[in-house]
Amino acid sequence: MFNPYSLSGKTILITGASSGIGKTTAIECAKLGAQVVITGRDLTRLRETYNILEGNGHLLLQADLTNNKDIDALLIGLPQLSGLVCNAGIFNPKLYSFTSIEEAEQVFKINFFSPFDLLRRILKQKKIERNSSIVFVSSIAGNTITSLGSSVYGASKSALNGLSKALALELAPKQIRVNTVMPGMIETPILAGSSISNDELEEDRKRYPLGRYGQTQDVAYAIIYLLSNASSWVTGTNILLDGGFTLT
């Protein structure tokens, strides 16, 4: 039966696939027939993702995307791609007044410069085909809202949106589409790793008109739409995924 969202025949690299949104995206892409290449730093958790993937021909390539040598090795192992999901990122809320330039650089290094450099090198080595789709996992932070402590994180995510729009124009002649998804709060380990308390999170959940934070599948399905042929006329846009948060 015809399925416009099928990923059959596509090979998709997903960064940050050892946890959270990237892990679920890899699992759901494989269910829809994609061959996925998963990458992340933590080998044990990457293997956990790998072992859940349906189908054959998937690849696991461990890499710290802030490390040049790791990116070199990743590129050597990389097959020809028809999709790329730049998802790896960190979230360290901290007030601007207490943030050092080194801390800001650290956030930008993984959230902005690693996707910037990875894609630049993939394009240079012609490892991505015509008619491919690139998806950046951005955020509502820095783009549609802000909150105390998210100055650097938000700036790194709005930088991604700026890059995505420019790339969409630049890569259109190659029929390569470039888009972002902008999630609100999603239930992932990134929240446990931040300095936000459980009570604060519980209060914040109530501010979402649909009554909950997002689940990783809520983001994965939007990414899948952007990777699939169903979105073949969609480029240079940002899909807002926020349970209505920005309505209020």
Ligand SMILES: NC(=O)c1ccc[n+]([C@@H]2O[C@H](COP(=O)([O-])OP(=O)(O)OC[C@H]3O[C@@H](n4cnc5c(N)ncnc54)[C@H](OP(=O)(O)O)[C@@H]3O)[C@@H](O)[C@H]2O)c1
């Ligand atoms: N959760 C939310 O509320 C939310 C909202 C909006 C946007 N986002 C964005 O969604 C993306 C995924 O977040 P998540 O919530 O799924 O977080 P997560 O569960 O903490 O996963 C983050 C992923 O990024 C990888 N990563 C971090 N630093 C890396 C590095 N230097 N090199 C390679 N991989 C690295 C991690 O790999 P290791 O496991 O190896 O450390 C992990 O796989 C991020 O870009 C985040 O900003 C999240």
